[in-house]
Amino acid sequence: MNLTMFSPQLLLALGGTLLLLYEAFGRENKRTLQPVCTILVLLAAGVLLWLSDGQVGLLFSGMVIFDRFFIFFATLVLLGSVLAVAVAAGSLAEQRAYHGEFYALVLFSVLGMLLLISAANLVIVFLGMEIMSIPLYIMAALRRSSSRSVEAGAKYFLMGAFASGFLLYGIALVYGATGSLRLEEIAAAWADGAGLSFVGISGMLLILIGLAFKIAAVPFHMWEPDAYEGAPTAVTAFFAAGPKVAAFAVLLRLIIWTFSISDPIIWRFVWMLAVLSMTVGNFLAITQSSVKRMLAYSGIAHAGYALIGLVIGGQAAVGLIGFYLLGYFIAAVGAFAVISALEGKQEESLSFDNCAGQGKTNPALALALALFMVSLAGIPPVAGFVAKFYIFEQAIQHGFIWLVIIAAVNSIVSVYYYLRAPVYCFMKIPESETPPAPVSLGLIFTLVFAAVALVVIGVCPELFIKLADSSAMWFL
Amino acid sequence: MDFAVFWIAAGVAGAAAINLIFQSKPINSVLSLVVVLFALAVLYLQLSAEFIAALQIIIYAGAIMVLFLFVVMLLNLNQDQFGSNRKPGLRSFGVLIGGTLIIEISLIARAFVSSSPTDGQVVAAEFGSVAQVGRLLFGEYLLPFELTSILLLIAVAGALVLAGKREEAQPPEERS
Numbered sequence: 001m002n003l004t005m006f007s008p009q010l011l012l013a014l015g016g017t018l019l020l021l022y023e024a025f026g027r028e029n030k031r032t033l034q035p036v037c038t039i040l041v042l043l044a045a046g047v048l049l050w051l052s053d054g055q056v057g058l059l060f061s062g063m064v065i066f067d068r069f070f071i072f073f074a075t076l077v078l079l080g081s082v083l084a085v086a087v088a089a090g091s092l093a094e095q096r097a098y099h100g101e102f103y104a105l106v107l108f109s110v111l112g113m114l115l116l117i118s119a120a121n122l123v124i125v126f127l128g129m130e131i132m133s134i135p136l137y138i139m140a141a142l143r144r145s146s147s148r149s150v151e152a153g154a155k156y157f158l159m160g161a162f163a164s165g166f167l168l169y170g171i172a173l174v175y176g177a178t179g180s181l182r183l184e185e186i187a188a189a190w191a192d193g194a195g196l197s198f199v200g201i202s203g204m205l206l207i208l209i210g211l212a213f214k215i216a217a218v219p220f221h222m223w224e225p226d227a228y229e230g231a232p233t234a235v236t237a238f239f240a241a242g243p244k245v246a247a248f249a250v251l252l253r254l255i256i257w258t259f260s261i262s263d264p265i266i267w268r269f270v271w272m273l274a275v276l277s278m279t280v281g282n283f284l285a286i287t288q289s290s291v292k293r294m295l296a297y298s299g300i301a302h303a304g305y306a307l308i309g310l311v312i313g314g315q316a317a318v319g320l321i322g323f324y325l326l327g328y329f330i331a332a333v334g335a336f337a338v339i340s341a342l343e344g345k346q347e348e349s350l351s352f353d354n355c356a357g358q359g360k361t362n363p364a365l366a367l368a369l370a371l372f373m374v375s376l377a378g379i380p381p382v383a384g385f386v387a388k389f390y391i392f393e394q395a396i397q398h399g400f401i402w403l404v405i406i407a408a409v410n411s412i413v414s415v416y417y418y419l420r421a422p423v424y425c426f427m428k429i430p431e432s433e434t435p436p437a438p439v440s441l442g443l444i445f446t447l448v449f450a451a452v453a454l455v456v457i458g459v460c461p462e463l464f465i466k467l468a469d470s471s472a473m474w475f476l
Numbered sequence: 477m478d479f480a481v482f483w484i485a486a487g488v489a490g491a492a493a494i495n496l497i498f499q500s501k502p503i504n505s506v507l508s509l510v511v512v513l514f515a516l517a518v519l520y521l522q523l524s525a526e527f528i529a530a531l532q533i534i535i536y537a538g539a540i541m542v543l544f545l546f547v548v549m550l551l552n553l554n555q556d557q558f559g560s561n562r563k564p565g566l567r568s569f570g571v572l573i574g575g576t577l578i579i580e581i582s583l584i585a586r587a588f589v590s591s592s593p594t595d596g597q598v599v600a601a602e603f604g605s606v607a608q609v610g611r612l613l614f615g616e617y618l619l620p621f622e623l624t625s626i627l628l629l630i631a632v633a634g635a636l637v638l639a640g641k642r643e644e645a646q647p648p649e650e651r652s
Contacts, residue, residue, distance in 0.1 A: 013626055017629070020629075059619075060618060060619035061615070061616045061618075062616075063617075063619045063620065064619065099637050101633050101634075101637045102637075104633060105633065105634070105637075108626065108629075108630050111626070115623070121620075123617070123620045124619070124620060124623075127620055127623045127627065128623075130627055131623065131627050131630065134627065134630050134631060134634060135630055135634065137634070138633075138634035138637055138638060141638055142637070144638070153638070198583070199584055202580075
């Protein structure tokens with residue numbers, strides 16, 4: 001067994017444990033060194049990933065897999081986490097949510113995400129899900145002085161535990177139907193029809209429901225607006241970056257590779273999830289007055305757009321969803337970073353009225369916010385447009401005209417609420433003077449990186465589409 | 477004989493589980509749960525998983541339920557802390573949803589009985605022994621085993637963050 005293929009996960013586990021010890025016994029400069037160490041560990045894990053590029057293999061007697069798919073999606077997760085941690089370094093203490101353990105929890109959570117993406121056995125899917133989620137519940141409640149933050153943590157935890165129950169029951173039923181927990185054996189049982197009993201299909205649907213909770217697809221989205229709004233904003237940025245990508249990755253591996261989307265029940269289920277998420281997410285986003293809450297509903301709608309890729313199915317879905325998530329999470333993390341700066345020390349989450357006049361006092365931040373919103377709305381020439389266009393075009397080619405019509409109508413509706421924030425920033429006269437927002441080094445890094453990345457992806461998308469497509473190179 | 481033992485154990489487990497939900501005092505619920513766990517241990521024994529059955533009694537019925545009891549007693553929970561703000565329509569809605577779930581599960585169970593692939597299979601003599609469980613745990617399932625320890629570490633760290641001393645949340649200037 002070649003352990004280098006598992007070294008990113010090992011490094012994250014080690015880094016998380018050491019950071020916990022550092023928090024307990026370290027004395028000086030903890031607040032600056034902790035984020036730096038975290039970012040270094042995340043970057044090193046990324047380097048280790050790409051060092052083993054080209055190899056494929058099953059490790060630990062078929063528990064985890066190393067392939068191009070893992071490399072690509074793990075890179076997305078690591079990148080998103082680096083951006084979110086850079087924001088957190090400056091803003092957590094500002095929002096009275098500083099806990100040294102936060103950084104260790106980030107590393108552990110990312111470890112869980114990497115395990116999920118590389119899982120080749122349903123036991124690892126479950127453990128990865130828990131290792132990813134439990135730190136998230138804790139992070140949501142980090143601002144202990146605020147009842148909203150504690151509520152966010154409690155709600156997220158309860159809904160997450162509920163989702164884990166679905167997932168676990170589904171795993172048990174699939175095991176009962178196929179006699180195996182290994183994805184390759186389940187796929188084989190599925191292909192020759194042995195797994196396609198009533199039990200097997202029920203189990204598979206329960207697993208899908210458990211995962212739909214994690215990507216916050218309607219009707220399993222209830223937790224997301226509260227968790228996103230209540231959590232400290234830097235943590236919300238992390239929520240938008242990592243867990244969604246990881247959950248989509250495991251969904252892809254299970255549906256495309258193991259269970260095959262061509263099964264009519266799964267296909268209808270995913271189709272319904274996609275349409276409901278787009279529509280409900282968008283229409284509820286319109287009515288929000290808090291920018292963070294609006295972005296939470298927009299995240300639900302984006303999960304719906306990405307699910308179109310899954311409806312199309314086949315190996316093409318992997319590249320489509322990979323590329324779509326790349327465009328989405330960079331813009332979302334950037335938007336949350338701006339919000340965290342504009343909120344400053346304020347306890348309440350940022351409302352649209354708070355945005356008024358920011359174009360004057362914080363022109364750079366307001367411009368960045370406008371760029372991210374434009375990308376989320378899918379207006380050219382930034383990444384969000386290309387990603388949406390690419391997914392719609394493929395859907396039309398595969399004959400899903402109705403789905404694309406629904407999605408296009410939704411996109412047009414969404415422009416209204418996305419552009420509301422920049423319009424308030426630049427055109428509305430504030431009732432009182434807004435103070436200049438505190439800007440940390442990490443925040444500048446995140447904003448510049450996100451803005452440049454969105455424009456680069458938007459202008460020359462071919463390279464990134466190719467990269468995403470190459471991730472469809474499976475182990476089998 | 478096997479058949480009778482199975483139905484007695486399953487019946488006790490089911491009855492205790494129902495009793496668990498209908499108890500008004502948390503302490504009685506906890507005690508019913510102990511009965512459920514004991515009955516499950518008997519079922520494990522019937523599946524020739526002696527080691528798991530022993531673990532079930534020592535860890536679940538023993539250690540974990542003692543923790544449950546401690547928590548219930550420390551918090552001193554009473555009925556009036558639960559039942560007060562229950563909406564009247566909610567109960568019938570819950571019964572409706574629960575009833576649907578029961579019907580679904582029984583359908584699944586029926587399909588399971590008729591299509592079980594392992595009907596009548598005889599397991600090897602050493603199945604379920606400590607040695608074999610150990611070999612599986614430190615062989616094939618080594619990675620999940622180790623990951624579980626990380627999961628526990630996270631839970632401990634999280635509990636400390638959420639319930640530990642509060643000065644951490646102060647702004648940076650106030651800390652030495």
